[in-house]
Amino acid sequence: MRKQIAAANWKMNLTIQQAETLVSDLLSASFDLNQEREVVFAVPFPYLVSIQNIIAGKEHVSVAAQNCYNKLSGAYTGEVSAEMLKSIGVPYVIIGHSERREYFNETNAVLAEKVSICFEYGLKPIFCCGEALSIREAGTQNSHVENQLKESLFHLTEEHLTGFVIAYEPIWAIGTGKTATSEQAQEMHAHIRKVLATQYSEALANSISILYGGSVKAANAKEIFGQPDVDGGLVGGSSLIATEFSVIINSLK
């Protein structure tokens, strides 16, 4: 079975004290985690090491960075490189979140550079894709997402892509309380898998975890995660509340 993943994306929220309390509260509950059911906390850069210390020894729980730069190193004040993340033992990094695309002008081409660098340093990207409302209304969401994958991932080989995670996050569902229906999520996830199978192989397509993101909460996680091509979620707002996120973790297949 593919990995089922409950990933928390805290975005730019929480003080370190709040963050440590949240993770400690969550970890005091017992979850049925294993090789195929993982929890990931995508935390702000300054918290990576302390959260890693809190989760140390907890199997199948890890951290992710929320971004890294598209250059290896050098005079880029304020940026964080893939090599730095690797050097502190961070396994995952979110690449191409729609907020980064929108507010920081990250294009498909820039994201292509980032995923190459991630591969070089052995970091596993959680690569985000998804359409704006206008695209959904025009009915062109499938080709839009396909193009995001093509322009940012298809320069990589099948070997490079092994271990990648993809997150489908329709922009109109992020932070709006308006979730895609489980049918809409399943349809897009199946499309993404078909695109990967056509470009690479069925084996690769079937091995990649595809997470859904956009207003996932305790009340809808089980229904969404229950879809055959949905392998868990990338969760914003509801990941900041221990009682909500623990239900979401328990909703993994």
Ligand code: 13P
């Ligand atoms: P919300 O869960 O707050 O809608 O955010 C989703 C998201 O952007 C996760 O990366």
